[in-house]
Amino acid sequence: MDDPSTQAFLLALLTAGGGLTGYIRTGSIPSVAAGMTVGALYGLGGLRIRNRQPYGVEMALLASLVLAGSSVPRAIKTQKALPIGLSVVAAFGLYRFGTVWRAQA
Known part of the structure; x- marks a missing residue:
């Protein structure tokens, strides 16, 4: 479970x-x-992380930023x-993918 992908x-x-649950309920x-x-x-x-393609970590980090921006x-x-x-999910993503991104730089 330590794999970022x-x-x-x-x-x-x-x-x-x-999101689907929210739609079904309300x-x-x-x-x-x-x-x-x-x-x-x-x-x-x-997928991009798993296939060793560029910008996979950045895309996951972007998702975390979007989620944090709306939920916090x-x-x-x-x-x-x-x-x-x-x-909490957004904070985990920001920490995890931010750490991986920083290690790549």
Whole structure:
């Protein structure tokens, strides 16, 4: 589980699954659009990392930045479990992919 591509795939499943769950529970189109978009970024980043193609780590890091940018302000404002959980996922991604990116430089 220490492989960054595996971690990117896991985050892709979590975010896309979360967006789909949000849509099923509430009918929220923004939830499914955001979840699928961030999930796609993580998934594409994971594929690029696994295939040793350029910009895979950067793509996963971008997904984490997008997720953090949308979830952290909501977590602070609402103090609800879902935005806090998304913020934790984003923080993990920022730490993990930021560390890998810095090690590559």
